[in-house]
Amino acid sequence: MNMKNLRKYIIYSVLIGSLASCNDELDLKPISEETAASAYATGPQIQAALTGVYESFQSSDYYIWDRVIYQDVRSDNYYAGGDNPEIFEFDRVEVSPTNARVNGMWSSVYNAISKANVVLENAPLVEERITEEEREQIIGQAYFLRAFNYFHLVKTFGGVPLYLEFINSPDPSVIRKPRATEEEVYAQILSDLEEALTRLPDDYGTDASVNKARATKGAANALFAKVYAQMPNPDYTKVVEHANAVINSPAGYTLLSNYEDLFNGNNYNNAESILEIQFLGGDEGNWAPQMHLPPSISGDTWRKFVTPSVDLVDAFDTEGDNIRKNASILFENVTWIDEYWGNTPNSNIPFAYKWKNASAWNSADNEYLLRLADIMLLKAEALNELGQIAQSAEIVNTIRERVELDPLTEEQTASQSAMRDAILKERRLELAQEAKRWDDLIRYDKVMQVMNNVDDIDLRTGQSVNYNVTEKDLLLPIPQEEIDRNPTLEQNPGY
Template sequence: MKFKSIRIFILASLPLFGACDSYLDLNPISDATSSNAYNTASDAEAVLTGVYDSFQSEYYIWDNVIFSDIISDNYYAGGDNPEVFSVADLDIQPVNGRLFSNWSQLYSAIAKANVTLQKVPEINDPKIEVGNRRAQILGEAAFLRAYHYFQLVNLWGGVPLILEPVASTNPEVTQVPRSSVNDVYAQIISDLEFALDEKLPDSYGSDASVNKARATRGAAHALLAKVYAQKPDRDYAKVLEYTDAVINSPAGYRLLADYRNLFDGNTYNNAESIMEVQFIGGPEANFGPQLLLPPSVSGDTWRKFMTPSKNLINAFDQAGDVIRKESSILFESAPWADEFWSLQVNGVIPFAYKWKEANGWASTNRQYIFRLGDIILLKAEALNALGRTAEALEALNSIRTRVNLPELSSTNSEELGLLIENERRLELAQEAQRWNDLKRSGRAVEVMNNLVEIDLRTNQPKNFNMTQDKLLLPIPQQEINRNPLLTQNPGYN
């Protein structure tokens, strides 16, 4: 099974606010010509559809997991794609095709947001003012642009800031140098503050499939919390402010009583979900589960592209974390050899299992963009950093008690920080969070260089040769070739 040949393009499935029609009935505005595309309220909804459509690109379906979970100590690479193995080996070169693919998809998403932000203010149609809809559309587009830039800055550091549609092929227009990391974060914050300025609502009504699909105040607050935690000059007071805004939101987010329901495939758009992509099957489906699930679920026998690591399994076992382990991982006999688990064909190995249904490349299973469990643990991290240990423990233990784990206690901030980091690992495995967590704590180099993973083919430990330079990906070589104003990240040729 050659993953590199898989190319599935699917349309977004976001219900249309304020009408009985759905976004499924609208074509992305890019299908229209620029001369007649932006005249009506329906055109505005259609151009916004194109922005949301980007959440069903390959990056958001599972490449974000490659560059967070496979790159870290959580999962091994599998399948037959050498570019994915190079990520797991921390040996990523600028010519790795996944870099250019992801870079292009994220900038394509930003380009769609830029068009929305430029064209929607010019539409002269009274219908767009109903329910403050024009302002909401602009807020949603600004949020989405911020979200995509947040991905870029964490993957590559400073990147070109493109904030207007590019209508020229002139190199003076298309060739843009990198902005600083601080400038990119400043733009992300500016976009989110714009989105919150009386534009985004707490909810769009009573339909959860709308409220969990679209940018809301809760989603913007969640992203701001992550931004202030991740930026180089982090501000944990701000993290606390925005995590509290999510937790106390009028939208009424709450932890599900049973963690397993988050990933049973039947309980999406739930009370814990802040935002998620609305995969509904058919042409609006998730192909990712077919890449990961075992033969008994996927119905095929080729080697899967991601395998839980022994280190991750040990972390679950050492914590006595049965509920989250069984929700995240399924052990099964595999009709192939695995260099870390079993050199014998048909040996028992673990499979990534937060997605439960493959359905022949057309799964309805989802990644959460934001959920409350993540935000509560981020609040615990902020409280600990601010010296409020008892409150940090309370937040941490609220996550532990729902999976029947004993409450933890600590009066040492450093120790508590490691406990929170480990809890995030167990809570959020396969949810594209681990690498940012390790980078934020300053422990990525230490963790990867101390990781003992034995390659059964050689009976030798794998050497990851992790360095500070590898905290960022190399700028794609195709982009360097196209834009001579771009400089490469340190450590890459």
């Protein structure tokens, strides 16, 4: 089914998802009893409900652009830019429990989980206009999407409540769940991915806009690799196993020969892509590029958000990585004052440039959720941790060769520790603005070391910025609004 047809049901699906939200203490039982008997009686109806789960990618501020704030602005890659105090909190790594962006992320991701639960509960009951193959694929996609959303919650907050059923009762004992442990959440994610992998196909036919928009075996294996790498006790053998399943997939994933082609707006749903957020432009467009791009492209004159950091630009320049730098960053003179790049009007400052087309808030630029280069570098990381340094370096050199960089030096490959540094740097340059950096620093146990050694100078005062990142800052706070609503929730330490 093409994206136009898939999204015919979005308004209907959002309505069902809002009714399913685990945060709404409403009398849902009469509604759920009525809809269960009639809303999901046929294949097209349960397909519409599944489309509603995918729609969460296009409607959630978190997936559209806040995940870049969580990962890149919060780390050493980008500054907040703009004028939003709540984004400044991420920039300074001083996020408060009342930050509305945190509450919005929690709510929208749990809303997607609720919609996935609706599909998982009702798909087995559908009897009309559905084949068994279609049913299994729908269930597999719902398991994948639930796992994907829980993964974003657990790596952001630690242990979170596990809602594995559609909430159709106002009973506080059902609605107000306590936090599961981090280990329990990861165990559930792995269980859901196992269920997904047995049901998902390698592809849905020849239409790339469908294959890259829907969960496949490749997407499930890619997420498996990321989960096994990110969890508190990583399993590097499993990371390699699932990364190999992606690399050797019958779907034929392969690196594009030209890095710039990934981001020029003309080659989405390409061979390197595993899963993308799809935008068609117009009334089904992506508004995030307008928030980032310079006046010459966006057509407006206000200060933009997510400004590349001095440290990131230096990292590209020190490596001589002009290809990835030019694909990721665009410099332009601006009328406003920037506290890190120029404290006088008409200063030349950088802009986040991996989304290229603003289109007046209606861009057709897609966003990558999973792509092959990320998974290849995760495999390199796992091989290095397993003591296979030469094999790890071979993968990193393949990534570097595409952007015309020399192979890693003997010094960089001389030890496991040196290779860790080389891989972390390579991931930074390859994946900037793709919402990966904070997770990488967490995985390498380098958040405090890296952030507290950043030498940012506030040009307004000439003073260094002291980020003062501590153990508390490794996780974000549970939203205060959720704690007020659900007294069983315990706040993360230090907040």
